[in-house]
Amino acid sequence: MKHIDDIKQLVERFLEGRTTNAEEHELYEWFATADVPEEWSDLKAMFAWYAAGMPEESAAPARRKLRPARELWVGWAAGVAAVVAIAVLIFREDEPRRPIDIYEGSFIIAEGVRYDEPAYIEQEIEALLLRADAIEQKADDLLAWAEL
Amino acid sequence: MKRLLIICMLLVAGVTSSSAQEHIEALLTRDIGGNRHGITLRSAVKRDPETGEVIKRVYELSAVNNRSLAKEFVDAFHTDRETADVWDESRNGSIYNVTAVWLNPKRIYSLAVAGSMVTVYAQTIYREDKQSN
Numbered sequence: 058m059k060h061i062d063d064i065k066q067l068v069e070r071f072l073e074g075r076t077t078n079a080e081e082h083e084l085y086e087w088f089a090t091a092d093v094p095e096e097w098s099d100l101k102a103m104f105a106w107y108a109a110g111m112p113e114e115s116a117a118p119a120r121r122k123l124r125p126a127r128e129l130w131v132g133w134a135a136g137v138a139a140v141v142a143i144a145v146l147i148f149r150e151d152e153p154r155r156p157i158d159i160y161e162g163s164f165i166i167a168e169g170v171r172y173d174e175p176a177y178i179e180q181e182i183e184a185l186l187l188r189a190d191a192i193e194q195k196a197d198d199l200l201a202w203a204e205l
Numbered sequence: 206m207k208r209l210l211i212i213c214m215l216l217v218a219g220v221t222s223s224s225a226q227e228h229i230e231a232l233l234t235r236d237i238g239g240n241r242h243g244i245t246l247r248s249a250v251k252r253d254p255e256t257g258e259v260i261k262r263v264y265e266l267s268a269v270n271n272r273s274l275a276k277e278f279v280d281a282f283h284t285d286r287e288t289a290d291v292w293d294e295s296r297n298g299s300i301y302n303v304t305a306v307w308l309n310p311k312r313i314y315s316l317a318v319a320g321s322m323v324t325v326y327a328q329t330i331y332r333e334d335k336q337s338n
Contacts, residue, residue: 157257162250168242182249189249189263189328196306196313199291205308 059087061094068100081107225288225307226327228281229314233264233327244268251334263328275323279303282316 059067067084070076076084085108093101106112163182164173172178247265252258268274282303286292291306303316315326 157252157254159252159254159257160250161252161257162248162259162262164248166246168245181247185247185249185263185265186251188265189251189261189326192304192315192326193261193313193328193330195293195304196291196311199293199304200306200308203291205290 059083064091226285226305226312226314228284229278229325229327232277232281233266233325241268243271244274259331260334261328261330263326265324265326267324268322270321271323272321275318275321278316278323278325279318282314285314 064084064087067076067080071081071084085104088097088101088104089108158175160173160175160179160182163178164171165178165181166172245267247263249263249265251260251263253260279301282305286305288307289305290308291304293304295302300317300319303314305314306312307314311330313326313328313330317324
């Protein structure tokens, strides 16, 4: 009688398609007669189906359930990718937005001294932008008049 | 040869574009960095409050009791006039005004001179301000 580790190796070789006919028959016989562990019940059904000459497609449950390692990896990878994508979306939503400093880049230089503290320059900058908007409006009128 | 010609044309276009307001810009640059007595410079960046994106940048230079600076700016505006897309000048009493516009990108320069007082605005518009429409 073969040791269960030998059977395990034989099963792996069978699933990889590397067993001889004699080895396959050995497996059919072992799974038909030995005390098969519970976790191998699918394998037992599969080898019984092979041993019976593969009677019907629907009667072959085990081999279809056994997924090749590559297929399993693809499934795992897809699952991990989905979890990561969801986590990124969740954390991005929770990430606090950096407050926008609308006066960033604005400053005043008077008598050679530069001021850029928002609280200090805010009113003057707002007034300047209003004057600039009025000039832009005049420029737009000129452009419209010149049909440019 | 054809590629070389295209590159030369692009270089000429770039130089022409960057030097369109060169005399005005040279004066502003000189006075922006300097510690000149009697000159105040204000620089404002208008941003989209939602995104922080820059809509326009404005410089305002004002000087009092500086007749020579006023004359320098008048000369600079007139020198750069020939490249402007739009030019408008007027006199209202003792105040002499000029508005000059260059396109692509839209740049607007405005000059107001009253005796020894001079105010210059230079603004570059990067995109339409949706809120002002």
